[in-house]
Amino acid sequence: MSSIELKNVSCSYDGGKTYALKNIDMSMDKEGRYSLLGPSGCGKTTLLKIIAGILEYEGEVFFNGENMRDVPIEERDIAMVFQSPVVYPMTVYDNLIFPIRRKNSSMKEKEKKVQEIADLLGLGSILKAQAHKLGPAEMQTVALGRSLIKDAKILLLDEPLTSIEAEKRLILRTKIKRIQEEEQKIFIYVTHDQTEALTLSDKIAVMDDGRIVQFDTKERIYDRPAHLFVGYFMGSPGMNILEGKVKAGRMHFRDFELPIPPEYKEYLAKHGEFKLGMRPENFIFSKTEKKDFFLFNCIDIQEKGEGVRVLYLKSKDGYNELKAVGTFADIKAGEKVWVHFPIEELRVYDKKSEQIVA
């Protein structure tokens, strides 16, 4: 079993004035598919480079319990694929065999290994082509193949699809997924694209401003964002955020009020102000007035494609704005609608720290 553990890892590019990474603690305790997800400048590539061993850092990094402080990149059991495809100016075959050319095994075995990788990635028909003359998607496939041939236990992928033509990304994404299904490794995938993270990993570390804001299964990242940033960043549109006050044992939002979900009772008994998070997919609508439904005006509707629409809603007196996502075939812009907030879908966050109330 392989594992990676980071303890209090920080990194500065300017001698300590500012930190690109701040006190990262993270444990990937078995083989599996992991993603580092965040906007540009959040520190995700910096973190990947530290794991690869190509950046100085503060704190400790362990592979399988062993401190990697003085272990150079070539002695770490890792392979890496970069954002821009890196291939050598030689044939695809020679590119693939390059990392194992000095390996202590017979030529026959090496050729067999190249053939296996070529079959897995569909490179069989272009083995004799010059790698550096291929298109970006094929070049990246070759780079991917070369990273697999060493049988490294850790595969690091740094936005491998970003510089690929849009229409070929699907093919490459499918190949990466196939590798993930067939090879037992720690896969760490760096991306700013939530679809890639959700498709190509089981656990996601959402990063912002040099920190890991949440490291969790993709289901929990979506369902229980630990911080409002995660709620905003994941989802399209992201989580609705409302500012509320506690009055007489209920949550007040100026022109409507909701009961307090049981799990937040203790916290809201001590805190008068809070923020409420609610996924735009989870509202229930009525065209007529009903108990526990609140009046909103639908001010705009946008088609999002695939039959999905986004409703832009304003509360009765205009104090609160919401976005709702769904099919909503019978709601029109300009109409009044009554909105229900299912209590089990409400998430309460601390007003100042914006952390979820546990």
Place this chain on the structure above:
Amino acid sequence: MATLRLEGIEKSFSGNKVLNDISIEIEEETFTVILGPAGAGKTTLLKIISGTLKPDKGKIYLGDRDITAVRPRDRRIAMISQEYNLYPNLTAYENIASPLRAEKAPGSEVDKKVKKQADILGISDLLDKKPHELSGGQCQRVALGRALIKDADIYLLDEPLTGLDYKLREGMTHELKEILSAEHLKKVVLLYAAPNYEEAISMSEKTILLINGNILWQGDTIDAYHTPPNIDFAKNFYSPPMNLFDCKLKEKDGELSLYVSDEINLKANLLKKELVENEYVLGLKTYTFHFEQKEEGLMAITFNLTLADVTPAGTVLHLEYKGKPMSGFFHYPKDFKRGPIKLFVRPQDFFIFGKENGKLLMKYRGVQ
């Protein structure tokens, strides 16, 4: 009257034809999107309208006036390009003011207009900053301000959202729609180039579908989004494209059917009068599949699943049917194993297109 009319516009670059016989008419007060993938000719077309490129052939009219030979700065056209092209040494204020400065407008008028524009765009507190101090989204607003401050008859927007990351893009589609529906933009022609249909359907009233330099279709965006008018539209408008199956009109034991395979066939006895050809194409939207036989009369189809893309809005299934790529979309995120997958379809969700002329004949009426 500011109707923009193009007649037979053609343009080639070193022997490659990038625009072929483009004839369109765009009325004021209709928000029109030119939709097409990268390389379709959208930017070339906008440049020809703005006058920075000369067409090889064809005429451009604004109202009744032929403006083909009119210099760009005399055309009363404002354009925002994909790269924004802000002046790096000028503040946001001076960038927005630059078109008025070029016209030598009086300082007090410039000040009034810049401040009003900044207010509409929500960037009043950024006016002292230079482009390198602004984020991508803020630069985009400044570029918008600079384009919209000009009192023009035609505003051209070349993929204004493409350079933004998806989070900003998501908020901007709604905001941009509001900005562009401002009062002073009522009596103008708004032409917006977009690379994907989400932008077209979320904002525009009319769409011009431009593929490889040819106009494949033009008309009302939302109507066509719901009811695809022809096969070209079905193949090129949606992303992923509509699923299309070739079928034959088949008669067996007195029963008429539109036959794709033993799994996919539609009873057609009642459509006998309308089905006069031997071959048709069936179209199926990507989001009309079901996972289970949740009502009677659903048709079961076995696909090969090559990849499930999970997005928070739902899951895109990349499928194959008899070797042909297809796709399915489900409104909730769920992971799937690759391999054979059985999906269910309502017969009345099929569209029937003519094989020869490609036109929509009808949506299948549930006579299964």
